[in-house]
Every structure is written in C-alpha cells, then in structure tokens.
Amino acid sequence: MSHVGSVVVKKAVRVAGLCVLMSVAGVLASCQSDPDIDITKLAAETDPPEVLYNQGLANIKAGNMSEAARKFDAVDAQHPFSEWSRKSLVMSTFTKYRLGRYADAIATGNRYMNLYPKSEDAAYAQYLVGLSYWKQISSVTQDQKNSVKTIEAMQRVVDEFPNSEYVDDAQAKIRFARDQLAGKEMQVGRYYLERKEYLASIQRFRVVVERYPNTNQIEEALARLVEAYYAMGVVQEAQTAAAVLGHNYPDSQWYADSYQLLQKGGLEPRENAGSWIARAGKQLLTGS
Template identity: 60%
Template structure:
C-alpha cells in the first residue's frame, strides 16, 4: 500500500505540486478497507471494520475537504484518532487534519498536527509532506520586514529540516526556494535596523547589523547594500582600511552595482580607493579571491 495514494500533494496557494483528486483519495481508502492493508502482515487491523466507523468518518472528512468545509473535516479526522488511535486510519487522518487546517487558514493547528505526525511517524513516506505543511504554515504568516520576524525564522528552520531530513523528496526544491525567500526577509529586517542606527550615527550598532547580513545572509539580495553601508559606517568612524575592504569586496563581486559606485565615490572624496585587506573579517567572510562563497 502506497501512502501517497491518499495524500494531496499541494494546496491552492501557489504550490508546485497539483492536488490529487479527492475521488482518488476515496477510492484508495475504499481499497484500504477491502484489502485490510495486507502489507502490514498478520491479521488485518480492519477485519472488523464494519463495526468501527473510522473508515466512514475518514471518507466523510475527505468529502468535506472537497466541499471546502475544512473545519468540519478536521473534526471528522480528529474523531478517527479518538476512536481508533493506533490504526492506519488514524495516521492518515492526522495528515489530512494537518492539510485541512492549512487549507482553512488555521496555521497554528496545522503546525501542531504536522509536528505531531512527524514525531509519531518519522519513517512514513508522508513525513516529508507533513513537514512541508508545517513550513508552509509558517510561511503563509510571514510579516513585512517592519514587524517581528519570528515566523520567518521558524519557517526557515522548518524548510531547512526538509532539506536535511528529506533531501531527495519532491518537496526539497520547493523548500529551498521558500527558504531563500524567508532568509531574504530576515536579512531585510537586519538591514532596516542597521539603517536606523546608521541614521542615528550609532555606527557600531549599525555595523553589527550589516555584519550579520554579510556573514549569515550572504546569498540574499541585501548583501550589496550591506557592503556599502559597512563602507559608510567604517569611514564615518575613521576606520578607513575596513571601509576600503568593504568597498573592494563589493566592487569585485558586483562591479556594475550602483551600491559599488556609491561606495567608490565616498572613498574618492577622501582621497582613497577600494583596497582589500585579506585579514579583515569582511574578506574572510568571502573566498580568498574575494568572490562569493
């Protein structure tokens, strides 16, 4: 029995994987009832299925998903877990409850049930999908960079878990793309705070923020500006060699960037040119040749 036969692969929110028809899900569950999940060996745990409403509740839950009644669907799946907690029906129901919660916009509940699934069934073929729904739930609540970025941090961690635990799953590519977006959001927050300190002439505080972008979010679109702001901050403090290094690394990697032209102009006004100090932390954050790692 293949678990993915009865698992939707994505939702309507710009997923990379089209959802399987609910008719197919119902047919798969009917087959499960008839065959008794013979793959488990021994006496079928569904031998007395006629006396147990688990399969009926499960299929009712699928029908409710099909009609868009996600909250009611969750109730059906939770009832399966209550009535038959250690069955294959319960396992499937927990995954479908996660999906229904996600589709219904109940992201906190989707995260809770998705995490529970991964904890209870780490070896399941659907564990990667459950983890993906957890990450997507965090992702759907990303706020703009002007607000707290806790959700972005948790989304990043959830996507990284997919890449670490399920690198060969069909969700890995999507996870990497979404991880880049979440990391870009976190870098944007650091830049916003850094620019605030820079405007207040609190240069050391500003440098700490821009340094985080250069060291931790080097592959995001914010790294160019971060290097310019480091040039400005160090130059304002009179630490010219670090300012020159920031500008040199910026110029090496982004020679056509407006940020580099601004950094170069700033140094020239003082009679300096971009020049890399190989011992600088800025240089060490990049490869020995000055190119991005």
C-alpha cells in the same frame, strides 16, 4: 491557484485516495450551495474510522474544510494509532493549513512527524508544517521568529527527504526566510546609521555579511559598511568593504555609490587582507 497551492492539493488528493473522493461526488452535487452545512448530517463521531474518514473527504470535496478537519480529528481521537488515524492526521494538517489555522496545522503536523517520521507521507506532513510557518512570516519591521521556524522546518524536508518532490520549494522558502532575517538586520542597522550610532549599525551589517552572505541584502550591507566606516574615519575598513563589494558585484549601483563616496575623500577601494571583511569576502567567492 499558485504552484505551491497546486502541489499541496494534489498531494492531499493522493493521500486521501482519489477513488474514495470520486465515490462521494454524487452526494456532493446537492450540497455545493451551502458551505456551512456538514454534508454528512452531523453523524456521530463514534462511527467506524473509515466512515469518519470518508465523511472528512466528502466535506473537503464540498468545500467544508472546517467540518472535514473535525471529522479527521475525530478519527484520531477515537481510534488513535490506527492506520486510519495516521491518514487522518495528514488530512487534518492539510485542511487546517487551507483554513489558515496555521498554529493548529503545525501542531497536528508535528504530532504526525513524532508518530510516523519514516512513513510515506512524512515528507508531505513536514512540508505542510514549513508552509504554515512560511505563511506567517511578517514584514522585516516586525519580529522574524516565523522566518527562523520556516528555515528549521523546511531544512528538515531537505535533509530527511532529499528525494521528495518538495525539496525545491523547501529550498526556495529557506532562501526567502533568510532574506527576511537579513532584511531585519538591515532595517535595524539603517536605524542606527541614520542616528549616527555607527558602531551599533556596523554590528548589524556585519551579521548580514557573515551570516547571510547569499541573500538579497548583501550588496547594501557592504555599501552601508563603507558608509559607516567612512563616517567614523576608519578608512581602511571602508576601502576594504568597497573592494569586496566591487570584486563580487562590479555592476552594482551600491558599488558605484560607494566608489563615489570614497573618491570624495581622495580614496579608492583597496582590500586590507587582515580585515574581517576580506575574510568574509572569500566566503562570498566560495559560496559558503
């Protein structure tokens, strides 16, 4: 199991209540072989909330996530705004996330956050929302709306729950999503560059340099600016991009390639302090 998966499951156990989970172990022993059967034998969804909740936990232990989600949703539907409903909303978010029903997990997690934003499990619920967006991030050749949503959701974890155990992974997920957004800009920029639509390509590379400087795309973005500006004959900007690249990443292969390109024209990296690239280079140095 991955580190993220382990953290999610361990927290779910804590939310559920380990003693309750252990108490149903005997019931589960005879039910592990058929994950499609509700081990609570289709008990009425109008049962008391604690009964439905414990049935949900029993189904989790048996691996019946769909049935577990149904039980937790029944608690919320039949006994809204109760303490059992609050606990069930967290567990429902967890089970839907584990089922890969990410849209449902997000909706349930957001409902929890709207109702109980300051509760002890709020950080976990918000983290599950972020993970559900993160799981849906696609390759850079496709739409990156889930990268944007991941950043928004995980930034809320960082800002509102800075002492929670999820902050480190939330920040890692933010970095990944930003890399994806920068990668999308690079993918489009390269498309224009290959077709010699230099101004259009420069606009995309500029977004990476100014908006996503601390991503894994920054070295190539600067090198592509050298390439595009050089092809247009705008040598001062090409030289500046190379100078910023060399100053920040002197051992980069992208810098070596950019330096070689300038040398072909009898040029070398040289920073023009008035260039937007030079100003962006200062941001790289300060880490902002």
